[in-house]
Amino acid sequence: MMTALSFSVLDLVPVRSRQTSAQAVASSMALAQHADALGLARYWFAEHHNMPSVASTTPSVLIAAAAARTQRIRVGSGGVMLPNHAPLIVAEQFAALEALAPGRIDLGIGRAPGSDPVITHLLRQSGTTGDVERFPAHVQDIAAMLQPDGATVRFTSGGEYGVKATPVASGSPTIWLLGSSDYSAQLAASHGLPYVFANHFAGVGLERALDLYRSQFRPSEALTEPLTFLTANVVAAPSADEAAERALPQLRAMARLRGNKPMRVLETVEEALAAASDAQEQTLIDAMRQRWFIGSGDDVRSSLTSFAAQHGVDEIMISPVAGAYDSEPLDASPGRMQTLDLVVA
Template sequence: MTTPPALSVLDLVPVRTGQTSAQAVAASLALAQRADALGYRRYWFAEHHNMPAVASTTPPVLVAAAASRTSRIRVGSGGVMLPNHAPLVVAEQFAALEAIAPGRIDLGIGRAPGSDPVITQLLRRSGTTSEVDRFGDHIRDILAIMSATGATVRLVSAPGHPADSTYDIRATPAASGTPEVWLLGSSDYSAQLAAAFGLPYVFANHFSGEGLERALELYRTQFQPSAELAAPLTFLTANAVAAPTVAEAEERMLPQARMMARLRGGRPLVALETVEQAAAAEASDHLAAPLIDALHHRWFVGTGASVRTDLAAFAARHGVAEVMISPVAAARDDEPMDAATARIQTLELLAP
């Protein structure tokens, strides 16, 4: 019998038609509380920018809010897109979060921009963000700055300091613990970097799925033990919709499938459709039709029992003991704007 994997949650804070940002955030925070009560292992917030259907622009803020409303579950970023931010700022934010919720904070770090080129340029306009080609160096900097001992830099010249002197940097004055740092990605590069640094690694299977087997092989075969981790540690992400019937799960899946079709086809993005809106639109424009079969092979859609079975087989096939689901079940027109009714249903039906 296949051992069920531990389950975690990835949240993009979806925004449906007619919903305000405040309502979307309230719905996600209620979902985090429910995941905590149901026994899920982690709850991570993604970083995306300038997308009408996604409100998870600032993971540290959302992590703080979720940490204050939960008591057991680990909370974190899935992930902070490091090229958009100065490494010192990231280290300070997550060291502060560790002080707020000791032993419960994860810092998932990615290398992608999380948006389009215009937004990327605006995010980096201040000149304080992280150069993409120094991604590895900045990971190392963050680890050192968040540690209890901090980091030491050598100054060539700085106002008020003699040349060739040293300067100590700490994310917080007296750290008693550090966040767990994970590298995220969907490429060979991220897998190899995580292996070289001896850090845990997450493959973003919910987004693409292409190259999964190769990335895991590279990570596991090239892994170098470190002070943070003695052996390879990884889990996978996956989109999931669970409902009392397969028919309902299919209906709840369609709005997100249509959103994926918009992204892949370069169409204008809109707020996430409701179940009824998606069904009516799909009947005339067939936007998601070319994608549906492919998504069914990669997403986990069905009853609670069937999705649990499929997730266990997926985890066993790839040798992981944890799967982080992105519950992409959409709302119906008559469901409350400030509640994640369908996503809560998915978590309840799949609960460990």
């Protein structure tokens, strides 16, 4: 029997027309505080690089800022793209975050680069952190270094060397594996870790990924049974018409991304309504609209509840993709706040 459905937030820190990065970050910090006040379960920041419409480049920095502005909500990464980082650095950052907000930190880890090949090359210039084949070992290394006893490096010539992410840890973040493929589901299952399929981005493969994770799950010290939730792109408004308008800027941006067209800052609602989409973009928009949750608060909440029941989860992580009207303040996101208000109410 399912328990009451809970909600969380995934934030890419969207940047729209005429908005600065400072204003976009301020908007997201206000949204995190709002989510905390509403009683939501967790608030995660993504990692993407060199995208005109995304200011979420450094999850650890944003997590620290959000943790300092909230009281009870869990804050974390959705996720840290591990091939871009040395495992020790990730462990140290999240050990420090756990010390700042004990018992409230989630470390979501992904295997994708989070950007294009040029940026991936720049991220990896300083070392061999991009060794994707060692991803499973790196996850295990991070988990060990985050424990109070730390990890042990054993030399082939003999001898040992202790490594701790922080000198005297009193707790450790919860590690989640993230992905949009069979690989990530099976890896999470074999390691006995919580798992999240990137449904908000992938759109296909959800059922198979959850089945693989649940059927192959091996209990661990961290987790005795499978733990997962669903992500979803959501826009809720007082009317279906307003919701459709607010969804359009992000739908058009995602259509450009999937169509391999140059990216730009998010349009306002008025700019999106005035722009024309070619046949390819419109086909992509129509397909995505069918998978997103767009409508009045009651309709969206009902659809999300059915979606959760269908897949046997009791938590939905909302990516609130509501766009902004020209008249709305640049340092706030009324449409995204409204989405949370109407879904959670």
